[in-house]
Amino acid sequence: MADLHIPDALLVKNYVEGNENALATLIKRHESKIYGFIYSKIADRDISNDIFQDTFIKVIKTLKSNSYNEEGKFLPWVMRISHNLIVDHFRKTKKMPMYRETEEFSIFSIMSDDSLTIEGKMIVDQVEVDLKKIIEELPEDQKEVLVMRMYQDMSFKEISELTGVSINTALGRMRYALMNLRKIIDKHQIILTN
Amino acid sequence: MAKIYSKKGLASKDLKPKKEVVSFLLSYSQALKIVKTENKNFEIIAN
Structure with a gap:
């Protein structure tokens, strides 16, 4: 039970320094999550066991060769390895x-x-x-956000930084821009399909 | 009562790898030794 209180980073450190029991604890602690993750993608017990095994072979090799440098993020790192192996498996098959x-x-x-x-x-x-003509009819602040988002492919964060407003304001302007576009389209019964 | 239409994920079950797999990994780890040189790693597996 005492093992439960030892953080992953410390167990990794102990393992790298030669304590083999630390690996057993790490596997026991995370086996369910990692195996469950693999099985959720593969849906085959035997292949999932193979991928689980290959994942930890990589983990062991990396740790033993002192190449691991993500202290404190052991589980996401192992999950990433297993994710890559799952992708490899699907590529092969x-x-x-x-x-x-x-x-x-x-x-x-x-x-x-x-x-x-x-x-x-x-x-x-x-x-x-x-559509461009209709966009020209929009109020300037709404038009600006819509053009940046749709035509210049900018994120709302970038738009908010560039226009000097909060992200929520930019989102609101986008919402109003779309609502107004719909209104104009309905009002003039414009057909925008092909 | 409201129906739940979402599928139950496969990952929700408490799944574990085979004991043999875990046991193999622990033995493999004990047997493996990696010797680092300047630009190469040598893997030594003890019998």
């Missing part, structure tokens, strides 16, 4: 589906050209022009 053309089956039944037709492109261009 991912099979590319293969289709062959037969008399009953045409490859073109599952292939399609998603690109827009000339007419579709013209409609999209027109919608964009119309």
Whole structure:
């Protein structure tokens, strides 16, 4: 029970210094969380056991070679290792589906050209022009936030810093901008779809 | 009574790895020795 009060960082330090029992404590303390995390993604007990084992082999090797430098964050570090191994597992097992053309089956039944037709492109261009015109109708403060967010892809934090208002104010202006846009669209019965 | 539509996550069960896996890891750790040189690490596994 006394082990429960020893922080992870100290157990890691003890293990690096040669106390093998410290590893047993660390595994016992976190096995459920780590294994549960792996199993939640893999849904196969045997493969989850393999990944759990590979995770700790990496942990052991890293600690024994003194390459670990994240004191105090043992569990997130181990979780990250297991996450990477899960990704590797899915990469390895991912099979590319293969289709062959037969008399009953045409490859073109599952292939399609998603690109827009000339007419579709013209409609999209027109919608964009119309939308820009509507945005011009918005009050200056709302327009500014909307343009920064939608056209310049800025975060609300960046917008708030640049415009000198709080994040909440920027969010509020965005909300009003969208509400006003909807109002204008409804009022003039503008169709913005293609 | 309100229905709960969200699926129960797999991780909510109290899952643990096999005892053999943990036992292997502890033995592996005891057997493993890593010797560091200037730019290479040597792994020595004792029988």
